[in-house]
Amino acid sequence: VVGGGEKDADTFEESLKLKNTLDGIEEEAGASPSWEALSVIVNCEFRLYFINQDTPLRNNPFLSHWVETIQRLQNQLSTAPTTEYAPANTDNERIADRDIWVVRLGLIKALLQSRNVAQFTDKSPRQLYKDFVESQQKDSFDLGPYIRMLEEEDIYERTPEPTEPHARDNPATTHQNNSTSNNDAQRPRPSKLSDFQQWKKDVLTRLKTSPETATPELTHLPIELSSLDFLTTLLQEQTLQSHNIDPAPIISDYIQHALRLTEQMGESSSAGLASSASAGLGATTSVEDQLVDHGREAQTRAVKLLLLFIRNLIRKDLVGMEAIYFEIQEICVRYVWIREVREFRAFIEGVEGGEGRYGR
Structure with a gap:
């Protein structure tokens, strides 16, 4: 099953x-x-x-x-x-x-x-x-x-x-x-991602001509499906390797960046609590609501998306697990309260222990 x-x-x-x-x-x-x-x-x-x-x-x-x-x-x-x-x-x-x-x-x-x-x-x-x-x-x-x-x-x-x-x-x-x-x-308001396609074309060009300016942008992408999709495509098509760029440090740095963003999502809940504390007595927002809406829910969504990305990398052998070992350990320890993290940990232990490639 x-x-x-x-x-x-x-x-x-x-x-x-x-x-x-x-x-x-x-x-x-x-x-x-x-x-x-x-x-x-x-x-x-x-x-x-x-x-x-x-x-x-x-x-x-x-x-x-x-x-x-x-x-x-x-x-x-x-x-x-x-x-x-x-x-x-x-x-x-x-x-x-x-x-x-x-x-x-x-x-x-x-x-x-x-x-x-x-x-x-x-x-x-x-x-x-x-x-x-x-x-x-x-x-x-x-x-x-x-x-x-x-x-x-x-x-x-x-x-x-x-x-x-x-x-x-x-x-x-x-x-x-x-x-x-x-x-x-x-007219529909343009989204902040409306230039993403143009950015991808630009960064692909700069990976060839000036990789030192392109790689920092790859490692600082947001935790969004379009970003993870782009990174996965670069690895699947071996675009980085074709320009003599080692993909492992790029992915490791990106995951570290994503973890910092995720940690900040948790900190934003404190800011929400501070603002609610200064609100009038008639305000209906509770402490628990602030934690759920602005803290843990945001973190959970980000972590789940990141886990699916990492699992996909491992299953397809796009990046060696040893290259992102410490990032994986940080996720498994810091966010153990998320059910998907516990499932992911079992998956990793299965891969490491030779109990099956997919940790079933």
Whole structure:
């Protein structure tokens, strides 16, 4: 029987593969749109949501992916040339790139709104095309609540509440590309990760030309899925080795940095307690609420994500366990109160004792 930690690791590994596939096929679909590309995209997005659906949405590591994809596709549709609608030519298998964007956008919005994967289980890409493109349905999707979730979880930087009542409205994204207001307040607010793709291209170039400036950035990435995904990809594709860079110190330094960040999350709860102590007597926030909301929950999420990352490295032999031995020991001692840490410790002991590669 596979334990909960093992299942989480398998989910994390599959999620990374799906995310990598989506990143690659998106460029391909833009340059050479096809029904095959649409099929890969919608199947990956559906599977990504399906295997992570048990995680509360505000804690789901892929919420930022879905929000940013919606923002990006809406922007592409709003700036693309307006054309008259014409059904895709199914005889010669042609489909427009904007049709692929509309279908992907519609699927993500529908999954987030309904939280019901069953309605899409038996639908083919062509059926989704009919639903979202041929029907030209107008949606009333509001991205604001999902952005606020990310802000409340400190994944996005908080911004002042808009003064205009419609400031959080999103641009229209129908296939006919209805005209939208030029008011900047009506556009989705760019996330602090919106330049991440450009940063990745830049750092890949600098790894080749000036690695001394690129490697410190790799070791100081945040504890976020996009960062762990990028580091894993660098190791899988042996990008660092191709530039004569030893990956072991990079990963060791990153984990040390991540542990410092995690420790600071615990300290932030004290700041929360100090602010609540100075609040009026009518304040309802309790000491326990402050500890849970601003301390242990944040630490637990960070540690669990870090454990899945490390477990993935060990299972795939991407980094030798001896290279991160002390970091592993620190996690197992400092955060022993987290159930997944105890499971991870058993996994490590199994690997060290030769009782099975995966510690089953």
